[in-house]
Amino acid sequence: MIMRVIAAPLVSIVLVLTACGTPTVTSTPDSASATPAASAPSAEKAAKVGSTITLQGADEALKVAVKLSKVLTKPAAANEFSTPQDGHRFYAVELVMKNVGTGAYSDSPGNGAYVIDSDDQQYSSTIADVKGGKQFPGTVTISAGDSRRGLVVFEVPKAAKIVKFQFALDSGFADQKGEWTLE
Incomplete structure (x- = not known):
């Protein structure tokens, strides 16, 4: 009896882990991925500010076109309650997320953002509330065909040179990750 009690949770964990796919990172924007196969791989453009990458969630019905529309390298705090710790500054990215799948997207964009x-x-x-845009609320729900715009805010060391933004659906647990170059 004790073995069954221990074995059942272990089998569940193994099933969950084996159901996960292999993580991939794509930095090819949607428009560049539509180029003919004859083009050389070196001609592919890396996603950057203004680029859109369509990401797949764990559920086949979940597909979101994510556009990195704006970067705020040193946004000021919007109020006295939102201040970075000593030696740090805020950094923010503005995303436009369009649900191009058939299911609803409901998640916290900040959970899958780095x-x-x-x-x-x-x-x-x-x-944190910063000037220059409105941060996504805790949870965003986007029905098929609809879109949302909002900031994701980070607190980074003042001396840090931020060079990439990475994002994934499903609170960061989706296998496909999008990556934008910020230089």
């Missing part, structure tokens, strides 16, 4: 600096350090998003 910025990476020139020293390969990765930073998670934070909750």
